[in-house]
Amino acid sequence: MAAWTLIDVIDVLEAAYPPARAESWDAVGLVCGDPAQPVEKVLFAVDPVAAVADEAVAWGADLIVTHHPLYLRGTTTVAATTPKGRLVHRLIKNDIALFTAHTNADVANPGVSDALARAVGLTGDLVPLQPFPDDPWRGLGRIGDLPQETTLGEFAAQAAAGLPATSWGIRVAGEPSRRVTRVAVSGGAGDSLLATARAAGVDVFLTADLRHHPASEFMEAGGPALIDAAHWATEWPWLDSAASILTAKGVNVETRVSATVTDAWTRGY
């Protein structure tokens, strides 16, 4: 069987994560790589950082698919005088392509928040927290139900166990005895969805990167309860989902999900 080329693999990924659905400020798609190059090994990771490049080189990857873009804004140089420039050099020297699916993966169905919802134990149907006006099945975040009512404390413990371990785990705002059934989740920074989660009438909203003032004001106004997890941990469950899309579409490549923890916070005390 002929080897798959990079452009063929990208076609499959972009069918699942249409770039046209990315936010206007986002930068998704191919960062480096020749569309005609053969691809046999694909590494999936959240962040395009040196530790992930190390893993890709050691494993012999031909392509890295990351959630976060390497460059979000314009640049005039990829000289190896900056960490990002060094990464570009390292990848090109090792014949490794880099492809990003970011906000287009957030809003996809299934997307980043579907994988997060399953990881923290939501079992039933999932609907977007903020659906697209033209597509009720796609959009940011997900809402779903737990299989049975539980307490906030128990759900938090379950969520922590379902997500990959990071230096400081998860933080909870709300009484641990509070009853929870209906849950909203959003992978990555979910500040912008606080009001939407309240309006949706959920019992708890789980996301990442929540700051003191928005969280404090939200809880002063009665909640729902909040769970703040590590940014990397909320997006990591998606990697397996993205890898399985290649498998499901018959793309004959070896896939690997990076277990390298690339969350910015490396130690809690």
Ligand SMILES: [Zn+2]
């Ligand atoms: Zn993110």
